[in-house]
Amino acid sequence: MINYLRKVSFYLLLLLTPLLYTSCKSKKILTDASKARPVISGSLTERYASLLNVKEKELNNEKLYRFIDSWMGVPHRSGGMDKKGVDCSGFTSILEKEIYSRFVPRTAKSMAEIVKRKYEEQLKEGDLVFFDFQGQQFSHVGVYLHNNKFVHASTSKGVIISDLKDPWYYKYFSRGGSLKD
Secondary structure, three states, rough: HHHHHOOOOOOOOHHHHHHHHHEEOOEEEEOOOOOOOEOOOOOHHHHHHHHOOOOOHHHHOOOHHHHHHHOOEEEEEEOOOOOOOHHHHHHHHHHHHHHHHOOOOHHHHHHOEEEEEHHHHOOOOOOOOOHHHHOOOOEEEEEEEOOOEEEEEEOOOOOEEEEOOHHHHHEEEEEEEEEEE
């Protein structure tokens, strides 16, 4: 049954792809059939500036966005630490190590203990954001980008960029801040 649904989804995606070609200020939104996710054409900084609704010059850390780009769509796997599957704290710890040369604890709860809290409007690119899911304090972590957007390993969609103000995420948002020196 699952294989049947995958095949149907794939063929629907192929049929709908021509309808997804639209232009908006010369940027085309396409669908990457291999990962079934929207992709905005253009340079890396153009794509992420558009996604985050900022000017390209505000994206100073190209290494960060290349890293995110290479992990987008990687599936969630509890305890995972590679591109076969990763969980939220694993993804965050890998990002912190590769991009900022900082070593952080392996669990979201332990990460929250070494964060200097900030108000939402003070959050900056690279800060950590925490959520309390299923009544568990600091059970999920992501990395703040710009304009309330954060990157994380979602249990249902894998590595994605989400909006902190999305009612579902905001309901569970617990804390944000930068790592203590």
